[in-house]
Each structure stands twice: as structure tokens, then as C-alpha cells.
Amino acid sequence: MNKNTKVNAAILIIGNEILSGRTQDTNTSTLANWLNSIGVKVGEVRVVPDEEKIIVDTLNLLRKIYNYVFTTGGIGPTHDDITAQSVAKAFGKKYQIHNEAFKILESYYQPGEFNEGRQKMVWMPEDAELILNPTSGAPGFSVDNVFCLPGVPSILKSMLGGLKNKIIGGEPILSHTISLRTVESEIANSLTNVQEKNKDVEIGSYPFFHAGKLGVSIVIRSENQSKIDECNSQILNFVNKKKIEVVDR
Amino acid sequence: MNKNTKVNAAILIIGNEILSGRTQDTNTSTLANWLNSIGVKVGEVRVVPDEEKIIVDTLNLLRKIYNYVFTTGGIGPTHDDITAQSVAKAFGKKYQIHNEAFKILESYYQPGEFNEGRQKMVWMPEDAELILNPTSGAPGFSVDNVFCLPGVPSILKSMLGGLKNKIIGGEPILSHTISLRTVESEIANSLTNVQEKNKDVEIGSYPFFHAGKLGVSIVIRSENQSKIDECNSQILNFVNKKKIEVVDR
Numbered sequence: 001m002n003k004n005t006k007v008n009a010a011i012l013i014i015g016n017e018i019l020s021g022r023t024q025d026t027n028t029s030t031l032a033n034w035l036n037s038i039g040v041k042v043g044e045v046r047v048v049p050d051e052e053k054i055i056v057d058t059l060n061l062l063r064k065i066y067n068y069v070f071t072t073g074g075i076g077p078t079h080d081d082i083t084a085q086s087v088a089k090a091f092g093k094k095y096q097i098h099n100e101a102f103k104i105l106e107s108y109y110q111p112g113e114f115n116e117g118r119q120k121m122v123w124m125p126e127d128a129e130l131i132l133n134p135t136s137g138a139p140g141f142s143v144d145n146v147f148c149l150p151g152v153p154s155i156l157k158s159m160l161g162g163l164k165n166k167i168i169g170g171e172p173i174l175s176h177t178i179s180l181r182t183v184e185s186e187i188a189n190s191l192t193n194v195q196e197k198n199k200d201v202e203i204g205s206y207p208f209f210h211a212g213k214l215g216v217s218i219v220i221r222s223e224n225q226s227k228i229d230e231c232n233s234q235i236l237n238f239v240n241k242k243k244i245e246v247v248d249r
Numbered sequence: 250m251n252k253n254t255k256v257n258a259a260i261l262i263i264g265n266e267i268l269s270g271r272t273q274d275t276n277t278s279t280l281a282n283w284l285n286s287i288g289v290k291v292g293e294v295r296v297v298p299d300e301e302k303i304i305v306d307t308l309n310l311l312r313k314i315y316n317y318v319f320t321t322g323g324i325g326p327t328h329d330d331i332t333a334q335s336v337a338k339a340f341g342k343k344y345q346i347h348n349e350a351f352k353i354l355e356s357y358y359q360p361g362e363f364n365e366g367r368q369k370m371v372w373m374p375e376d377a378e379l380i381l382n383p384t385s386g387a388p389g390f391s392v393d394n395v396f397c398l399p400g401v402p403s404i405l406k407s408m409l410g411g412l413k414n415k416i417i418g419g420e421p422i423l424s425h426t427i428s429l430r431t432v433e434s435e436i437a438n439s440l441t442n443v444q445e446k447n448k449d450v451e452i453g454s455y456p457f458f459h460a461g462k463l464g465v466s467i468v469i470r471s472e473n474q475s476k477i478d479e480c481n482s483q484i485l486n487f488v489n490k491k492k493i494e495v496v497d498r
Contacts, residue, residue: 044297
């Protein structure tokens with residue numbers, strides 16, 4: 001893949017516990033930060049329930065639109081863990097015991113402990129490629145451009161290192177933040193002008209409240225450092241004219 | 250609406266800052282917990298970028314599938330705040346100054362401070378109903394079954410109280426949690442049996458690591474307390490037989 005190609009991804013969070021509000025998802029920001037650092041832009045995130053038809057339909061849509069799809073959740077041993085069977089169905093592949101995964105878990109557990117419940121975790125789509133799990137043994141897997149990771153944040157994080165060679169990103173998405181002691185409405189018009197002069201750069205404006213004071217962080221994002229620098233100087237130009245203080249954030 | 254009807258909602262998080270990983274979304278769990286408490290089940294969540302066409306298309310899909318749609322983000326004064334104009338476009342309504350919102354902000358700000366940037370926040374779809382903002386003045390709004398809230402979590406939270414009479418929920422979704430000192434694979438088969446005997450109850454299994462010890466929380470969810478009680482006793486039945494310790498979590 002050409003390094004200049006824009007590479008994108010979708011994140012599919014699978015789990016009733018996120019939809020019910022019981023669990024605060026943090027995997028989206030973990031994955032998005034990591035993907036950005038290797039030049040993959042996250043185009044959308046969806047959170048869906050543990051229902052096979054919904055997972056299958058959503059996967060079959062997203063995997064055609066995006067270069068990569070990352071799923072989180074649903075690969076444990078219990079009845080509500082249905083990601084592997086859903087991925088198999090989405091790709092029209094058999095759902096069966098993965099021999100390599102079986103060997104990994106057989107040697108991970110003490111003799112006699114690799115019980116029927118745990119053995120469910122080695123059922124995967126035919127020909128799935130394993131994503132090794134340095135934390136708790138049970139691997140994730142990928143099929144084509146779909147990468148299936150666990151829902152437990154610490155385990156998910158520990159598995160990203162092993163994915164690096166499998167994901168081919170584009171130019172890393174660079175960003176620069178300017179934090180100002182002002183409110184958004186003071187700079188809205190000037191910032192609109194800068195955005196209009198630099199249409200291919202993403203400029204975001206985010207109010208913050210920090211150490212008892214209001215401020216605004218302006219985030220400039222692009223694959224091209226010189227475009228970021230150009231926007232930065234245009235922004236600092238109106239900031240200086242307006243005598244707005246630049247602060248650390 | 251009949252109180253026994255199942256009422257559902259989708260959450261649409263609008264913002265590049267979530268997709269880039271810069272900002273950790275917490276509005277999903279806030280909204281989901283609140284909606285559950287008033288008998289509205291969240292069917293899906295989507296996170297989309299600040300792009301009008303994507304927002305319009307997603308809104309027009311979700312508002313037909315779900316009883317309610319809640320958007321967060323994109324109602325501030327800067328160029329990347331495009332939720333109001335996108336909602337107007339989705340409904341084929343004019344995007345114009347909302348007189349009541351204008352009066353609210355005119356009296357909220359000191360004379361002379363209600364500048365052009367701030368006036369952008371009173372541009373809304375024609376006939377929008379206001380959602381009052383007790384924190385920072387600028388109201389949210391609703392059109393038909395679409396409710397538009399800000400992205401800043403503390404402001405969003407403060408606006409939910411004012412929504413209570415506008416959202417008609419079904420039976421509240423009740424839940425009961427049993428936390429066990431075990432691992433998922435020990436209980437997976439027994440739990441599957443309970444789920445199969447109680448197909449209309451949602452049973453989730455979530456591993457946890459707390460105070461240095463592993464455990465599993467089983468969450469039983471239903472609108473019907475007696476169904477929850479029945480599942481609870483079936484689960485405690487196998488838990489006792491397996492001599493698994495029940496713990497607080």
C-alpha cells in the first residue's frame with residue numbers, strides 16, 4: 001500500500017454493558033490514539049449489543065467501507081461472548097477449533113484446568129490469524145481486514161504491540177494544539193477564516209475548564225507538518241492582534 | 250404511549266475529538282444510565298466526524314429506527330459546530346435564528362457581550378423546542394424525536410433534568426448483579442443453561458480485577474422483577490453447588 005494513501009478504520013464495540021451504561025468504554029480512545037500514531041484515521045465508531053444478526057450485518061457493512069475494522073469485546077468463554085461465531089458467519093467461514101490457539105491455551109493452563117469453558121475461547125473462524133495475548137493467554141484473531149480484540153482494557157492494550165506489523169498505515173496524522181485563555185465566541189469568526197483558507201486541514205476548537213479557569217484548545221490536524229505550521233502562524237496572528245494569552249494545557 | 254411498550258433510543262456522538270482519541274467520551278454512559286432509569290433502552294451508539302453529510306445521513310437513518318435519538322456535541326459557536334444546521338437539513342427545515350433562544354442569551358450575557366460568535370448558538374432548525382441549560386446559558390434543542398445536547402459532560406448532565414417530561418419511557422429496565430470469586434470459564438456452561446431457560450432476560454458476564462483478586466460479575470437485566478428473581482435463584486443454585494463464594498463488588 002502506498003504510504004501516501006489515506007488509511008482508515010472503524011471501531012466496533014460489542015457489548016450490552018456499554019449500551020446499558022454499566023461500563024465506561026475506554027477502548028475507543030486507546031485504539032484511536034494508537035491508530036493515529038501509525039497513520040490510520042478512525043472514521044467511525046459503533047457500539048452494538050451482543051446480538052449475532054446485528055454484529056454480522058454491521059461487520060459486513062464496515063469491512064467494505066474501511067481499510068480496517070477493529071472489534072472489542074465478546075471473545076471470552078461465556079454465552080454472551082459471540083464475536084467469533086459472528087465473524088465466521090459474516091465471512092461465510094466455518095466456526096471451529098483453532099489448533100494453534102488450542103495448543104497455546106493447553107500449555108498456558110495447569111494440567112486439568114483447560115476445561116470446556118476455556119476451550120470455547122479457541123473456537124474461531126476457519127483460517128483466522130491469531131493476535132497473541134501476553135496478559136491472559138487467550139488470543140484474539142483476525143480474518144481479512146477485521147481484527148478482534150478483547151473488551152478488558154488492560155488486556156486489549158497489551159495486545160496492540162503484536163499488531164504493529166499487520167496494520168499498514170498511511171502517513172501518521174500529526175497534530176498541534178494551541179491553548180488560549182479565551183472563550184470560543186471570541187475567536188469563532190477568526191478561526192472560521194483560517195479554516196476556510198486551509199480546507200484540507202482539520203481544525204477543532206474545544207473549550208476547557210482547568211485549574212479554575214476557562215480556556216479553549218485549538219487542535220490542528222493534518223498528515224502534512226508544513227500545513228500545520230501555516231495554520232499555526234495564521235492562528236497566532238489573530239491571537240496576537242486580539243491580545244489573547246497563549247497558555248500551557 | 251403504553252407503559253409496557255419497549256422504548257428505545259440511539260446515541261449519536263458528534264466530534265472529531267472522540268474519533269482522534271484526544272477526548273475520552275463519557276456522555277454515552279451518562280446518557281445510557283439516565284435513559285435506563287426512565288425506561289428507555291439504548292439500542293446503539295455511533296460516533297461520527299464533524300461532517301454535515303455524514304451527520305444528516307446518520308440522523309435520518311437512526312430517527313426512523315429508534316423512538317428517540319440523542320446527539321451530543323457540535324452546538325457551540327465555532328466553525329466545527331455544525332449539529333444544528335445538520336439537523337435542519339435532515340428534517341428539511343430552515344436553519345434560522347430562534348427568537349426565544351436569542352432572548353435567553355441576550356439576557357444571560359452582559360450588555361455588549363452577546364457578540365456575533367455567541368449569536369451563532371441561537372441559529373437552530375425552524376420550530377425547534379429548547380432544552381434549557383442551567384450551567385452556561387446556551388440551550389440545546391429538539392426537533393421531533395431528535396434531542397441535541399452539548400458535548401461538555403458537566404453541561405450535558407445539568408440539562409437532563411429538564412428533559413424528563415419530554416421523554417416518555419417504558420417500564421424501567423431493572424438489573425441485579427451477583428459478584429463471584431471465580432473465573433468465567435468455571436461458570437460458563439451453567440450460566441448458558443440459565444440463559445437458555447430464560448431467553449427473554451439479558452444475562453451478562455463480566456470479569457473484574459478488584460483489590461488484587463479476580464472475580465466475575467453476573468448482571469441480570471429485565472423489565473420484570475420476578476424474572477430477575479427467578480434467574481437469580483437459578484444462578485445461586487449452581488453457585489452453591491460449585492461452592493463458589495459470593496462477594497460484594
